[in-house]
Amino acid sequence: MPILLRGIAINIELLFALLAVGLLVGTVVALLQVYGGRVLGTVAAGYAWVFRGIPAMVLLFLFYFGPSQFGLDVPPFLAATLALGFRSSAYQSQIFRGALQAIPQGQMMAARSLGMSRVRAIVSIIIPQALRLSLAGWSNEFSSVAKDTTLAYVVGLNEVLRQARIIQDRHYDLAMLAYIAVALLFLILTYSGNFGLGALERRLRIPGLSAREGGG
Amino acid sequence: MGFDPAWLGPLGRGLILTLEITATCIVVGIVFGIILALGRVYGGRAVSILCSLYIQFFRGTPLLVQLLMIYYGLPSWGITLSPFLSGILALGLNTAAYQAEYLRGAIQAVEAGQLLAARSVGMTKLQAIRHIILPQAFRLVIPSWSNELILMLKYSSIVFSVTLLDLMGAAKRIVSANFAYTQVFLVVAAFYLALVFIITQLLRLLERRVRIPGLGTNAERP
Amino acid sequence: MSLLQVENIHKRYGKEEVLKGVSFALERGETKVVIGPSGTGKSTLLRCINRLTPPDEGRVWLDGSEVTAHRAEINELRTQIGFVFQHFNLFSHLTALANVRIGPVRVKHMKKDSATRLAMEELERVGLGDKANAYPAQLSGGQQQRVSIARALAMSPKLILFDEPTSALDPELIGEVLYVMIDLAKSGMTMLVVTHEMGFARSVADEIIFMEHGVIVEQGKPQQMFCAPCHPRTGEFLNKISELYGETA
Numbered sequence: 001m002p003i004l005l006r007g008i009a010i011n012i013e014l015l016f017a018l019l020a021v022g023l024l025v026g027t028v029v030a031l032l033q034v035y036g037g038r039v040l041g042t043v044a045a046g047y048a049w050v051f052r053g054i055p056a057m058v059l060l061f062l063f064y065f066g067p068s069q070f071g072l073d074v075p076p077f078l079a080a081t082l083a084l085g086f087r088s089s090a091y092q093s094q095i096f097r098g099a100l101q102a103i104p105q106g107q108m109m110a111a112r113s114l115g116m117s118r119v120r121a122i123v124s125i126i127i128p129q130a131l132r133l134s135l136a137g138w139s140n141e142f143s144s145v146a147k148d149t150t151l152a153y154v155v156g157l158n159e160v161l162r163q164a165r166i167i168q169d170r171h172y173d174l175a176m177l178a179y180i181a182v183a184l185l186f187l188i189l190t191y192s193g194n195f196g197l198g199a200l201e202r203r204l205r206i207p208g209l210s211a212r213e214g215g216g
Numbered sequence: 217m218g219f220d221p222a223w224l225g226p227l228g229r230g231l232i233l234t235l236e237i238t239a240t241c242i243v244v245g246i247v248f249g250i251i252l253a254l255g256r257v258y259g260g261r262a263v264s265i266l267c268s269l270y271i272q273f274f275r276g277t278p279l280l281v282q283l284l285m286i287y288y289g290l291p292s293w294g295i296t297l298s299p300f301l302s303g304i305l306a307l308g309l310n311t312a313a314y315q316a317e318y319l320r321g322a323i324q325a326v327e328a329g330q331l332l333a334a335r336s337v338g339m340t341k342l343q344a345i346r347h348i349i350l351p352q353a354f355r356l357v358i359p360s361w362s363n364e365l366i367l368m369l370k371y372s373s374i375v376f377s378v379t380l381l382d383l384m385g386a387a388k389r390i391v392s393a394n395f396a397y398t399q400v401f402l403v404v405a406a407f408y409l410a411l412v413f414i415i416t417q418l419l420r421l422l423e424r425r426v427r428i429p430g431l432g433t434n435a436e437r438p
Numbered sequence: 439m440s441l442l443q444v445e446n447i448h449k450r451y452g453k454e455e456v457l458k459g460v461s462f463a464l465e466r467g468e469t470k471v472v473i474g475p476s477g478t479g480k481s482t483l484l485r486c487i488n489r490l491t492p493p494d495e496g497r498v499w500l501d502g503s504e505v506t507a508h509r510a511e512i513n514e515l516r517t518q519i520g521f522v523f524q525h526f527n528l529f530s531h532l533t534a535l536a537n538v539r540i541g542p543v544r545v546k547h548m549k550k551d552s553a554t555r556l557a558m559e560e561l562e563r564v565g566l567g568d569k570a571n572a573y574p575a576q577l578s579g580g581q582q583q584r585v586s587i588a589r590a591l592a593m594s595p596k597l598i599l600f601d602e603p604t605s606a607l608d609p610e611l612i613g614e615v616l617y618v619m620i621d622l623a624k625s626g627m628t629m630l631v632v633t634h635e636m637g638f639a640r641s642v643a644d645e646i647i648f649m650e651h652g653v654i655v656e657q658g659k660p661q662q663m664f665c666a667p668c669h670p671r672t673g674e675f676l677n678k679i680s681e682l683y684g685e686t687a
Binding site: 050053054055056057058059061062065066068069143147148149150151153154161164165168172173174175176178179180182183186187190191 | 272273276277278279280281282284285288289290291292293370371373374376377384387388391395396397398401402404405408409412413
């Protein structure tokens, strides 16, 4: 059992690392897609399409084994973080983009009419609202990605699934139990994640504002 | 540093296997998903809870864990399944859970008045469900199910880890011989993207064919 | 030199020309009301004045500075022009106080305490001091619009543009907004108001501008416009509106 716990700790580390990458890159991509003009916008959209369309497995292999062809040795954790992180950024960018586009035009107009520059308006008015609107979709992404961390198994990361395999190799008859234990650990992980994000959403909620309306 | 055209043969066969697996598991998923959804919405208390537990388990745990559980775990309980069967089962059971949830949402989105109207015309509950609720629910659920299909196409790649020679498995086999990782996997990525593109377009056509004027599916595919 | 000078504004949307050469001027302290049938470009005109919608042709001067100039410091100029929208457009993630305060803090770089004091003053001025910590979604339409007026006032603008400020309000809420506007006009604020509220126009406007089909048909003092209009269309329109509102011209 302790082995499994050590394993899941790695999964959690990976989860937060890749979510961070995903958030950073995803936000940039979303902003580019909505505000970047035609060329940048299309590039951003293209990036999102490519990184959503390629299976996570393929990305993991490309990031882990690919560089070895050129003599670079990429540690599994880094490869997984980058591969899954960029993939998540593509999904997160779409969530954020939807939120940005859901904000009524009037908000930008009002900001500009006060004399705010476009950048200032985006930073002070649009983004704070978009972040709140994104929480629901982001919650889904969190669950989804938490489970995907197990895919790093194929690049040899010492995460929980690999630990389960090790148990299976040593104690054949405990195999099923080991896997069930892993499953339960993930159930706990996803539930607490959802719970935490739900609480965050409640805390950040603007009184009276539902996800649809844009306050007049 | 090139790509040997000879590799296209095995990759092509892998592609076909990928499609076979995806198609099969989707069918399993749809059939089982419908059963689960109906159980959840219309079954009695016990059935509903049972279905709910199943759904929560398969949605809350990683797909890869489910696959390995079936392929490596079950044998320790005396049940051994072939790689192909394990793959289909894992993917199918998993997608069934998601599809059940989507269908449940769709069924509940069909207005309550429809059921009342059907009953008042004299239909039994079963008839009402079969002829009135489900046809509408199915149309509402198409975007979500299309999404699931694409997702399954991509996730089918995990079956290589139980020795199946799908697109991913074939690729792995090739590179284990000659280490041309980048080229091969870039081509594989391109294959998947092409598949995703084609299937997305086909699904869009399907959606349009089946649409009822005025009855909105609230997700117009972005 | 007029405070606001508008010269020959043209605006096209696709094939349709919505503004066909509009010119007029506004002096310090004046309140002018623009009336006319819907869709005749009145709102577009207002948005052209502060370049939220850039005009295709024509020029606008604010106190000598050309707003429409290519190199104009548009953000700076916009701080001098207040704008009140038909749909309020309050920032939904900010309280009333924060809404009023954000302009002075973020654009004019005022210190937070002085800005807060200023914001409270303006909120009190429109009668909403007690709602400082409410969010827009918690306020009625009339309250939201008054906050938006306070928000415009907090920038100490040289003039305020009102784009059908009461059209989106329930009837019983219109009064509270009009009172604030009448008060403002009497206190000497320069205002350009697009509205259907004839009572307001008649009692407060220094001049009424009647627009139709993208051009100014006639402009003049309220007395003259209502009782002895020069142009037949003016008379027709005013009569129709007056009938609708149960007034006599």
